[in-house]
Amino acid sequence: MRHTKSWFLLLGFLMLLSCKQHKAELQRSRSKGNTKVKSEPKEKQTKEDWHFEWSEGFERIDAGLWTIRDWFKGDESTAFNPVNVETDEGHLMLTLNAEPYNDKPISGAEIYSTREVAFGKLEVKMRVPKGKGIACSMVTTSLVGAEKKPHDEVSIQFKGSETRSVFFNYFKRKEQPLNGNSYFLPFDASDGFHIYSIERSHRYIRWFIDGKLYYQTYEGIPGTAHRIMFSIWSSSDEAAIKNMPAVLFVDYVKYFTRNH
Numbered sequence: 001m002r003h004t005k006s007w008f009l010l011l012g013f014l015m016l017l018s019c020k021q022h023k024a025e026l027q028r029s030r031s032k033g034n035t036k037v038k039s040e041p042k043e044k045q046t047k048e049d050w051h052f053e054w055s056e057g058f059e060r061i062d063a064g065l066w067t068i069r070d071w072f073k074g075d076e077s078t079a080f081n082p083v084n085v086e087t088d089e090g091h092l093m094l095t096l097n098a099e100p101y102n103d104k105p106i107s108g109a110e111i112y113s114t115r116e117v118a119f120g121k122l123e124v125k126m127r128v129p130k131g132k133g134i135a136c137s138m139v140t141t142s143l144v145g146a147e148k149k150p151h152d153e154v155s156i157q158f159k160g161s162e163t164r165s166v167f168f169n170y171f172k173r174k175e176q177p178l179n180g181n182s183y184f185l186p187f188d189a190s191d192g193f194h195i196y197s198i199e200r201s202h203r204y205i206r207w208f209i210d211g212k213l214y215y216q217t218y219e220g221i222p223g224t225a226h227r228i229m230f231s232i233w234s235s236s237d238e239a240a241i242k243n244m245p246a247v248l249f250v251d252y253v254k255y256f257t258r259n260h
Helices: 002-031 235-243
Strands: 050-054 067-068 079-080 086-087 091-096 106-117 120-127 136-142 151-159 163-174 182-183 195-198 206-211 210-217 225-232 244-259
Touching: 050 120, 079 225, 086 106, 086 136, 091 225, 106 235, 120 136, 136 195, 136 244, 151 195, 151 225, 163 206, 163 210, 182 210, 225 244
Parallel strands: 079 106
Antiparallel strands: 050 244, 067 106, 086 091, 091 106, 091 244, 106 225, 120 195, 120 244, 136 151, 136 225, 151 163, 163 182, 195 206, 206 210
16 A cells, blocks of 8 residues: 555656646747747749730731831842732741842832830741841831931841841940840751740840840840831842842731730
8 A cells, every 4th residue: 555655646746747847838838929930931823924915927918007118228239119028828928039129129128017016025936038148137116117317226137148147136226236246046047937036124125036045135225116127138239139039938926015
């Protein structure tokens, strides 16, 4: 009996000690109640970066959306002949040929949009021509044509003699394009269609090809609304005649604005 009584006393002491320890821990826990435990930040719901605005698939030339140029191209050998702009099987086709037009030995082509684009992304799928003396471009400009007046411009340009390279250019209120850079391409741009994109915001301009960023700038960003323009012309009539006719193909144009 004596041993049994001692055992019960020891058991009661241990239970009392355990209760005191538990109470002390509870009090310490309550004293720290004002300290909030930082929870893991919740992932923000992602939204599409771009909102689709409009597109052009060139099943035909919509006179309400596009204007075909009939114009002398400055002091160069090319004049823009409207008959050199046509569509075929969903492609815009701008042709450069050796047929004289308006006292110029070569006739090229140019077309521009009546619809303007501002800050956003312009995406164009096109195939450029190959051959010495040939030049073509996709331009966004605040001034239609190549008149030498102060205006804004962002462009993608090709020379037919260097179709494994591309020239990106822009300027703001200047007469001469002096802000561009040339880049070598991992393909020949005359062999097939590729997607060329320009992103323009109030902070930057970025040029992409097939989704890959090639060039960007953060200085002198044009802030005006632009029209879209496609052109083909000759930079050297003697060399170009050997490679004519030459055709710039445009499969589609798409325009997006940034989601806010």
